[in-house]
Amino acid sequence: MSEKKGRFGIHGGQYIPETLMNAVIELEKAYEFYKHDKQFNDELTELLNEYANRPSNLYYAEKLSRELGGAKIYLKREDLNHTGSHKINNVLGQALLAKKMGKTRLIAETGAGQHGVATATAAALMNMECVVFMGEEDTKRQALNVYRMKLLGADVIPVKSGTATLKDAVSETMREWTSRIADTHYCLGSVMGPHPFPTIVRDFQAVISRESRAQILEKEGRLPDAVIACVGGGSNAIGSFYHYIKDDGVKLIGCEAAGRGIDTFETAATVNTGRLGIFHGMKSYFCQDEYGQIAPVYSISAGLDYPGIGPEHAYLHDTGRAEYVPVTDDEAVNAFEYLSRTEGIIPAIESAHAVAYAMKLAPKMDKDKIIIITISGRGDKDCAAIARYRGVDIHE
Ligand SMILES: *Cc1c(COP(=O)(O)O)cnc(C)c1O
Numbered sequence: 001m002s003e004k005k006g007r008f009g010i011h012g013g014q015y016i017p018e019t020l021m022n023a024v025i026e027l028e029k030a031y032e033f034y035k036h037d038k039q040f041n042d043e044l045t046e047l048l049n050e051y052a053n054r055p056s057n058l059y060y061a062e063k064l065s066r067e068l069g070g071a072k073i074y075l076k077r078e079d080l081n082h083t084g085s086h087k088i089n090n091v092l093g094q095a096l097l098a099k100k101m102g103k104t105r106l107i108a109e110t111g112a113g114q115h116g117v118a119t120a121t122a123a124a125l126m127n128m129e130c131v132v133f134m135g136e137e138d139t140k141r142q143a144l145n146v147y148r149m150k151l152l153g154a155d156v157i158p159v160k161s162g163t164a165t166l167k168d169a170v171s172e173t174m175r176e177w178t179s180r181i182a183d184t185h186y187c188l189g190s191v192m193g194p195h196p197f198p199t200i201v202r203d204f205q206a207v208i209s210r211e212s213r214a215q216i217l218e219k220e221g222r223l224p225d226a227v228i229a230c231v232g233g234g235s236n237a238i239g240s241f242y243h244y245i246k247d248d249g250v251k252l253i254g255c256e257a258a259g260r261g262i263d264t265f266e267t268a269a270t271v272n273t274g275r276l277g278i279f280h281g282m283k284s285y286f287c288q289d290e291y292g293q294i295a296p297v298y299s300i301s302a303g304l305d306y307p308g309i310g311p312e313h314a315y316l317h318d319t320g321r322a323e324y325v326p327v328t329d330d331e332a333v334n335a336f337e338y339l340s341r342t343e344g345i346i347p348a349i350e351s352a353h354a355v356a357y358a359m360k361l362a363p364k365m366d367k368d369k370i371i372i373i374t375i376s377g378r379g380d381k382d383c384a385a386i387a388r389y390r391g392v393d394i395h396e
Helices: 018-034 038-051 062-068 087-100 114-125 136-141 143-151 166-179 197-205 207-220 235-244 311-319 329-343 349-364 380-389
Strands: 058-060 072-077 105-110 129-135 155-159 184-186 226-231 251-259 275-279 282-286 322-328 370-375
Touching (some): 018 166, 038 087, 062 072, 087 184, 166 184, 235 251, 322 329
Parallel strands (some): 105 184, 226 370
């Protein structure tokens, strides 16, 4: 089995009830087979290219580079994918895998609703049933995405337990999977949960760095000096890093949501404020209170306010191969506005965390250095919230 049975150093593993073991074993076996299957890979590539609009552009942000006055900055445009973010890369892979396994029903957790919308989209395309679990609080905050999922034919189930947010939705989806394994695949949304999910999701998102590596070699004739991406669970970041991990000259930088600051309780910066723990089937770093309970987390960005981080990131942090830096709400909102103004590209507020760090780093680098920032999604969904942050009320 791969990765020493799903371990990344001391992280990862399968900390799950016996009732889920059969499901993850079945999934692992199927994945080990299909990942080497030519027909599966051809079908997935066709879906990614014809349906999701891949390969995504690697865009030279000339004006941004000039204004910041340092390194050359390229943007990996995952915002141009169908459904507006990197989430579709993973979802198309898992939906196709589920279909090959004979499953007819997809279940998924969602926080902001982006992963739920992507899953509902794939289910519609592939003629599968779809049920999305979403914290009740989130269904109120993200009413438009609830409507989108329903429009796409999915059932949306509000989860009332705990804080009625993302972590509770994950727990509820795992419970549902336990009770209905025969026809159902759990389409998990990030590089987290029990093995084999962190590996499966990483492999499906690795298309980002597979493309960007070839694109930068073609455009510049060399590898970048730094790759920067935002980190919630960590799927767009690991996908952006993966094909550079062995290239020691390429700095890998993950940007965590610091919320109102890592010295406050209103933060979601897991590596910077969390501790080792076990939750949602994996060992990794988690934001915890003094008793070791999962702490409530906060960020202006609904896509980044998860209290944990994927186990492979925890390992890359331990070994020092990647660096994880905190970015506050304020810095992200400034970057959201700055990229919109300078390049005419409105990034997702999640991606704006990566842009914010690049704005600090680029001016300190020589003009012959190269940075790639992953723009994980587009920012249309965030405009009303950012306006509100600036004291302007607009109707969604
Ligand atoms: C969901 C989401 C994220 C965070 O998820 P990761 O698994 O950390 O990538 C980041 N950006 C966008 C646009 C998202 O929708």
